[in-house]
Amino acid sequence: MRLLLFAALALAACNKPAPEETLRASMIPTTDPGKATREMQPLVDYLSRHTRAKVEMTVPTNYAAVVEALVNDQVDIAHLGGFTYVQASKRAGVRPLVQRERDRNFHSLFVTQQGSNIRSLADLKGHSFAFGDVNSTSGHLMPEYYMRGSKVDPEVISKALYTGGHDATLLAVANGKVDAGAMDEAVFERMTSSGKIDPAKVRVFYTTPPFLDYIWVARKGLDSRLAQSVSDAFLALDPADPAQKQILDALAASKYVVADDADYDKLRQAAAQAGLLR
Amino acid sequence: MKRALLVGAIAAALVVCAIGAQVQTSPLFDPANLRAVGAFVRGLFPPDLSPAFLPVVARATLRTLGVAVAGTVLSMALGLPLGILGTASLWRRGPLLEGERHSLGRAALAAASLVARGLSRFLRAVPELVWALFFVVGFGLGPLPGTLALAVSYAGVLGRVYADLFEAVPPGPIVALHASGATRLQAFAAGIWPQAAGSVAAYSLYSFECCVRSAAVLGFVGAGGIGAEINLSMRLFEYGQVTTLLAALVLLVLGADAFSRALRGRFQRNAVHGSGLLRDALELRSARRGLGLVWLALLLFAFQQAGFVGIAAAGLWPHLGRFAAQLFPPDLSPAFLATLVTPLWQTVAISVVGTAIGIALGSVLALPATSTLLVADPDRRRGLPARALRVAIHGAARASLAVLRSIPELVWVLLCILAVGLGPFAGALALGLHTAGVLGKLYAETLEEVPPAPVEELRAIGAGALQRLLWGMWPQARETLASYTLLRWETNLRVSTVVGLVGGGGLGLALYNDVQLAFYDRAATLVLLIYLLVAATDALADRLRRRPTARGIALAPESALALIAESGSAAAP
Incomplete structure (x- = not known):
């Protein structure tokens, strides 16, 4: 009898919904990586709630490491700078998601x-x-x-x-x-x-005169529904909500907008001219 | 006349190299740079010993030690087969092969032996920091790429050292075994290994000391440990943290040296009776099984610290494969190769100027650091204050040499950048400061160890310290001093290819930029170039060493030493 009960429990355990998805996020270390990881915790919690995935954030010690991780499918979403985006889009075909309004005029x-x-x-x-x-x-x-x-x-x-x-x-x-x-x-x-x-x-x-800069991207093969829910989460950030205001402040953002790849063509040309992109 | 020409040629070469390394005296006296250095030196004190920071130091130190231990163990595991296969007396020439029929199998083995030797040469010619830079891209940030870089690089070193040791054993037993029909591997196991095992163990321990030094700087390219923390603290201008980290680094290196010296002594004592390594292992098993388990646990812990938990991570190996594929074919387009002329020339110039600075500064410090010149003066007529002053100067010189030597070249580069800005001069200066510490110590020890009889004769006829140095010590020490200096230049050439990874100019800078910008085919070309440069220097230095000297001193053993005398202690095991 006890054995039967145990078996039933084991079966029940199997019927539980599949373990939640993991969303691996990364950011270029624009500031001290250790500090950045701590400051982004509210964002991580917010994204986890919104996408129903377990968000894991890693901030490496240099910019190139994030691009490399995208190329190798080691992260799902990432925060890149304008130039690192141009590199990653060429090497890994990453998809643009969203950016701060100010990134369009940086x-x-x-x-x-x-x-x-x-x-x-x-x-x-x-x-x-x-x-x-x-x-x-x-x-x-x-x-x-x-x-x-x-x-x-x-x-x-x-x-x-x-x-x-x-x-x-x-x-x-x-x-x-x-x-x-x-x-x-x-x-x-x-x-x-x-x-x-x-x-x-x-x-x-x-x-300097204005240029296009930071952007959130998804790796090429990421499930498009998951990518969309990340975009939606950013677009829905509301400065009127005190908790979300805190997140926006940590990101130095007032509002997020949808990003477009074509906007980066000028930066591509500049990078190619400087011999930094092949 | 001939001598004047030689001196003139050397002076001219130095001037040309100084131009190549962009040597300037003005930045050294520029008030802005002096302020930066002043701020740095002031910032070093007090060291950051806050409760928040000390655990960071402890973790980084443990990680560095783990990387060094795991790297050494792996390099021994890779180096042993390379060494056995690379041993000429087993596969290519000597009594074992006499009387054997020429066959395809024999030719194939001889070829494999040559390939093993070539592979060893390639693995060790490419500096471990370059391997680490590549593995960081291939495996991701963290200690694992650092460990593998050490493993690969030191496998090349040990492969060569082991082969040299195996070739150097007295051939008697092998000949006897061969005569009784033993196969080559049997001849190795019974004829070579028992004779060489003690030295193998001693050299492996010595390479562990070098691994600890190397492991500490691999963090500069993202491989974790103390180097990564020093880099971060420098970046955040937290110089008090740098002091603490450097102190931890020096303690770690000294601790590793002491540990290895103690063990080495034991192996060498045992080696007198035959198979030191095997006997020791057997003794461990029977008498001290408990202790053996402790060692095993420590080893596992080292591998865990070295990042081996993540090695099975999904996608790691395909990822490494994709990365390796991007290296080929290397970019050999004339347009790209043309851009490499300047960095190549800069690298050579950095090594020459760095060595020259090291010779100059090292000599100046070596004289007061030589105890036989300054303190071990049996002349009792001098007063106590004069003797105390001499002891103080001697101590200060020794301490300065120790500080110069124990700070790795790459850390010096970061400091020199503050003083003279980014570029080859910072690299040359950094190399010079570290080299001064190494050469100064070697010079002082060489002068102390010259046969005392001629010096004492001079003293007996009333010669002063300077006369004893010029007529008694210098003629006896000249050849040794020259060979140490040549050895150091070889080492410095390898280092000068990587000072650019942290801002010191030359090929390293080009390599770093190409890796950061993901131009991997260009990075592959640069690695080939570094290999060719280092191999060419080795060949040149070998030729210089083999030149028959007036007194016929055989300098052959130095070459094996050269391989592992990476930085700091160049004392033979």
């Missing part, structure tokens, strides 16, 4: 210390300079593009440091470790408004 900021005598790109001559990751759109590619365009001393570019992240760049400038740096405007806003950096210590001396 800028890099050139920052220096409040008391420095750098007032324009031309003044950079003879000063130390910091970029973010080599593969960063707003932390390297576009700043370098506009620096070359305005004939900044090539020595400044060739001797620049790569901090690996926008937060590190701003910290380096604020603490006087480098004379100036180029970075993502959204990270700048977040760090100065949250008090992580004393706004009185830094000064923006140049803002």
